[in-house]
Amino acid sequence: MAMVTLTIDGKQVTVPEGTPIIEAARTVGIDIPSLCYLKDINVIGSCRVCAVEVERAKTLQAACVTPVANGMVVHTNSPKVRAARKTVVELILSDHPFECLTCPRNLNCELQALAERLGIRTVRYEGAHREERPVDASTPAIVRDPSKCILCRRCVSVCEKIQGVYAIGPYGRGMDTVIGPAWRETMGNSSCVQCGQCVLVCPVGALYERDYTNEVWAALQDPTKHVVVQTAPATRVAIGEPLGLEPGSISTGKMVAALRALGFDKVFDTDFTADLTIMEEGSEFLERLKKGGPLPLITSCSPGWIKYMEEFYPELSENVSSCKSPQQMFGALAKTFYAEKAGIDPKDIVSVSIMPCTAKKFECNRPEMSDSGYQDVDYVLTVRELARMIKEAGLDFKNLPDEEYDAPFGIGTGAGLIFGATGGVMEAALRTVYELVTGKTLEKIDFEDVRGLTGLKKATVDVNGTEVKVAVAHTLANAKILLDKVKSGEEQFHFIEIMTCPGGCIGGGGQPIPTDTEIREKRIAAIYEGDRQLPLRKSHENPAVQELYRTFLGHPLSHKSHELLHTHYKKRPRHGTMTVKYGVTPAEEETAASNGHDT
Numbered sequence: 001m002a003m004v005t006l007t008i009d010g011k012q013v014t015v016p017e018g019t020p021i022i023e024a025a026r027t028v029g030i031d032i033p034s035l036c037y038l039k040d041i042n043v044i045g046s047c048r049v050c051a052v053e054v055e056r057a058k059t060l061q062a063a064c065v066t067p068v069a070n071g072m073v074v075h076t077n078s079p080k081v082r083a084a085r086k087t088v089v090e091l092i093l094s095d096h097p098f099e100c101l102t103c104p105r106n107l108n109c110e111l112q113a114l115a116e117r118l119g120i121r122t123v124r125y126e127g128a129h130r131e132e133r134p135v136d137a138s139t140p141a142i143v144r145d146p147s148k149c150i151l152c153r154r155c156v157s158v159c160e161k162i163q164g165v166y167a168i169g170p171y172g173r174g175m176d177t178v179i180g181p182a183w184r185e186t187m188g189n190s191s192c193v194q195c196g197q198c199v200l201v202c203p204v205g206a207l208y209e210r211d212y213t214n215e216v217w218a219a220l221q222d223p224t225k226h227v228v229v230q231t232a233p234a235t236r237v238a239i240g241e242p243l244g245l246e247p248g249s250i251s252t253g254k255m256v257a258a259l260r261a262l263g264f265d266k267v268f269d270t271d272f273t274a275d276l277t278i279m280e281e282g283s284e285f286l287e288r289l290k291k292g293g294p295l296p297l298i299t300s301c302s303p304g305w306i307k308y309m310e311e312f313y314p315e316l317s318e319n320v321s322s323c324k325s326p327q328q329m330f331g332a333l334a335k336t337f338y339a340e341k342a343g344i345d346p347k348d349i350v351s352v353s354i355m356p357c358t359a360k361k362f363e364c365n366r367p368e369m370s371d372s373g374y375q376d377v378d379y380v381l382t383v384r385e386l387a388r389m390i391k392e393a394g395l396d397f398k399n400l401p402d403e404e405y406d407a408p409f410g411i412g413t414g415a416g417l418i419f420g421a422t423g424g425v426m427e428a429a430l431r432t433v434y435e436l437v438t439g440k441t442l443e444k445i446d447f448e449d450v451r452g453l454t455g456l457k458k459a460t461v462d463v464n465g466t467e468v469k470v471a472v473a474h475t476l477a478n479a480k481i482l483l484d485k486v487k488s489g490e491e492q493f494h495f496i497e498i499m500t501c502p503g504g505c506i507g508g509g510g511q512p513i514p515t516d517t518e519i520r521e522k523r524i525a526a527i528y529e530g531d532r533q534l535p536l537r538k539s540h541e542n543p544a545v546q547e548l549y550r551t552f553l554g555h556p557l558s559h560k561s562h563e564l565l566h567t568h569y570k571k572r573p574r575h576g577t578m579t580v581k582y583g584v585t586p587a588e589e590e591t592a593a594s595n596g597h598d599t
């Protein structure tokens with residue numbers, strides 16, 4: 001690759017040809033600010049905050065879209081640059097509600113931080129005073145507040161390029177531009193799978209998770225309620241971040257201690273039902289292998305993927321495992337098995353889950369998720385919401401002594417834990433399926449081929465003479481590539497894992513902000529480190545799961561298992577999707593609608 005040498009703020013920099021100035025500057029420790037740039041995802045130069053002075057160029061250049069050139073001399077902090085940046089940010093602020101103190105992104109907002117970094121103390125411009133734009137709280141998971149939107153389009157790019165969902169896009173022109181679902185619909189009446197990836201990249205408080213902390217505080221303070229909580233595998237490697245610990249810290253014991261201090265009556269681990277999922281899904285896979293189909297079996301634990309499948313690939317619903325997600329298996333057991341064992345009326349149990357995921361909020365509200373006779377999981381809190389509760393309670397998280405989960409749902413294996421990373425469900429399933437089929441102990445327990453951040457991973461595993469072909473996809477855009485090949489017959493697999501979010505749940509839409517590639521890698525490393533440290537690393541070795549089968553469920557795929565732990569899917573109507581086409585008139589929209597085309 002050809003290399004280019006230039007000078008940035010007096011420092012000589014050599015980088016590959018084509019590198020944008022903003023990235024070249026980062027290699028020598030210079031942070032050029034931007035509100036719209038997302039490396040390789042949103043490179044549109046729209047906010048102009050990254051303006052830099054390039055010698056011999058007539059005007060300031062946007063560093064995110066200007067490639068380096070040999071001999072280029074760049075100034076990133078000249079008086080002209082500073083003045084331009086201030087003007088741009090003041091103009092944004094002139095049309096922005098000053099609601100920082102009550103905003104969900106207060107103290108974690110890129111616009112707020114930039115105004116502080118640039119020393120903005122007054123706003124010299126009057127602003128256009130756009131018409132009022134109502135908050136869209138039509139989903140149980142994602143809230144959209146267009147009044148705070150700065151039109152950076154990061155969310156649009158992520159929804160399109162990472163998720164391939166195209167649920168949101170710009171409509172209107174100039175000051176009237178709004179980012180939202182097609183046909184000016186609400187998020188709840190759109191293709192949005194509620195994955196929250198747009199929330200993770202939104203620089204301001206224009207997209208955020210629906211907050212249920214007040215409802216949970218109320219339950220905790222109600223003496224008539226018995227409040228149980230489950231914590232998903234990927235929460236323990238991320239909860240420390242907003243509470244003062246480095247990314248990649250494993251905070252399992254501190255998280256348990258914090259939840260107990262907040263007042264939860266029992267603190268359980270979703271790793272337990274992840275192990276249970278493997279028992280059910282592994283058995284389902286073996287049954288289908290024996291019967292000859294339907295194959296490939298596709299995993300079902302990622303609720304964003306399930307909603308996507310129901311709308312975009314309903315013809316594959318027979319291939320998707322009928323297993324509920326670990327969250328929902330836990331919910332169904334909490335209000336049946338656990339209620340019975342603890343002698344508590346299930347109507348008095350409030351079941352809360354701590355998830356790395358916004359789509360789980362949607363999942364727990366699906367009407368079919370009430371096999372216990374009640375809504376199986378009452379409230380889902382993201383890792384961000386839990387961190388806020390811990391801060392509100394004034395707990396010194398970093399110094400909390402570690403505590404253990406409660407019995408009986410507190411025992412999980414390494415296999416349950418690795419559900420938190422892309423490839424983890426597949427690896428956990430292979431560990432169990434191999435041993436159940438062969439009756440032999442696995443010599444090499446780590447299936448490296450299905451680990452890591454590569455978008456599509458494939459492997460072939462010899463299970464007692466049968467070559468089992470598996471594939472793993474994370475992000476829905478990658479899932480689409482894989483599924484289209486499967487549908488066309490270009491590729492054939494026995495078993496496919498699909499996770500909605502980049503990196504799997506460690507990169508879920510409910511995780512702390514920021515969540516970027518480097519942080520995802522650190523969380524993944526922590527997940528596998530946690531797996532290595534656990535005494536039990538295979539789901540079928542979980543003694544609490546074995547006991548549950550002995551005393552309650554009978555055996556995997558039993559009648560009772562089907563009643564409580566399995567579900568069904570429904571075809572969803574196809575919504576209009578947003579491919580970016582600016583300035584569509586209502587008449588054009590109507591024509592497109594009648595033709596069944598997207599705008």
Ligand code: SF4
Pocket residue numbers: 096097098099100101103104105106107109110111112148204205206
């Ligand atoms: S989005 Fe940021 S700048 Fe705007 S009100 Fe919220 S915290 Fe303040």
Ligand code: SF4
Pocket residue numbers: 142158159163165166167168191192193194195196197198199
């Ligand atoms: S939640 Fe996911 S699907 Fe919905 S708009 Fe955001 S990125 Fe797109």
Ligand code: SF4
Pocket residue numbers: 148149150151152153154155156179198201202203204206207
């Ligand atoms: S909603 Fe957020 S990410 Fe999307 S365009 Fe507006 S400010 Fe940018």
